Structures are given as C-alpha cells and as structure tokens.
Amino acid sequence: MATEGNAGFWRSDIKEQIPVILNLIIESWRTFTPPIKPKLYEPRINRKFCSHLRSHKNRFTHLFKIWSHQELLSDEGELIGEPDILFSFDNSKDEDVYFACECKFLNKTDKNGRWFSLAGEYIDEGVMRYINEKYSGGSNGGILGYVMDGDTNKAVKCINEAIEKRKQNLAIEGEAELKKSSIRPECQQTRETKHLIRNGCFVVHHIFLPVMNRN
Secondary structure, three states, rough: OOOOOOHHHHHHHHHHHHHHHHHHHHHHOOOOOOOOOOOOOOOHHHHHHHHHHHOOOOOOOOOEEEEEEEEEEEEEOOEEEEEEEEEOOOOOOOOOEEEEEEEEEEEEEOOOOEEEOHHHHHHHHHHHHHHHHOOOOOOOOEEEEEEOOOEEEEHHHHHHHHHHOOOHHEEOOOOOOOOOOOOOOOOOEOOOOEEEEEEEEEEEEEEEEEEEOOO
C-alpha cells in the first residue's frame, strides 16, 4: 500500500502511537530531575524534559521525532504558534500531522509564600489552544501539568472547578470535568476531556507530572 504523502494514513497512525507517547512521558518523568534551581522557569523545564524524552526513545518502538517549541505555520506562512513539545512522524510528508503538548505550572507557591492553583491559566492558555484549533494535528492533543507541590489530587480538583466555570466555551462532551483516561484508565496521572469542535470530537490528554514528593 502506498503511504507516502497520504495524510489520512499518517493521522490514523499517529493516533495509534498516542498510548506509546503517553507511556514514554510518564516513564521518562520518573528519572527526570527538573531544573528548579537557581530559577524555576517553565520553558527551561520544557527544553530539558524534551531532551530527556529524546534520550529515552527506542527507535524500534517510538516511531516519531520529538521537538521543543517547533514553529507551526499557516498556508500563508504566518506563525500559528510554537507548542512546548511536539511529536511528529519521521516518514510523514504532511507537516500538519503531529501530537502537540502544551506545558503548564500547577499548584505553585511564589517567593512570598502565596499558593496559586493556576488552574484557570491551565485552561485558558492550554486547553483553549486546542478548542480554538490553534494546535490540532488531527483529533488529539496533550497538556503536561507540572504539579509543583506534588498534590495531583488537588490539581485535578482545581482544574475541574475551572472547567465548570468555562464549560460553555470548552464545548465539552458529557460532564464538565476531567475523565479517566481511555488509554490509561488505571493511571491517576493521566486524564482526558472530549470537546466538540468545528471538525468533530477533539480529545485532550491531561498528563500530571509531580515536581515535588515524587515516587
């Protein structure tokens, strides 16, 4: 079967790779040391973790490339955006075939000791980029939530509250909350939401990565 240049084939194939991508992210985080000193800086963590993911790839099972802040362009050559981490296929001839991941802080304490959930920013500056179809790459996308205090349960609770307040804009299918992952239902670090956008149903995979108190 001829596959070169066949966008439909590659879109289907990268969807099949999503479980592999999620597994790589979760397992790689276990051996990753976030660069939280001397300054906590989200893009710095993103770049370091992207490099760490690359070092854990297996060329026989991980059939994709991993990029940090890869530019996405419109047909007119305008910059659409730069996803924090992007997974693309080696052999795909279609630049629109990818699995994007935005990365956001959660449960952060500032230098004055004030705690912020940042769940609103997580939705407005993360999830909404998929709902507005700024980043698509098909029908799936991801968000990595860096849970700064390690309390994933609290992060999920705060995000559910933020989703409830924004449910009309999010066009969520079903109840307005994070659901168990259909790919990793046993994993507390992975959830998903489904959204009814212009081109159909879009699934956002939420991966929570605890920075403190990691097992």
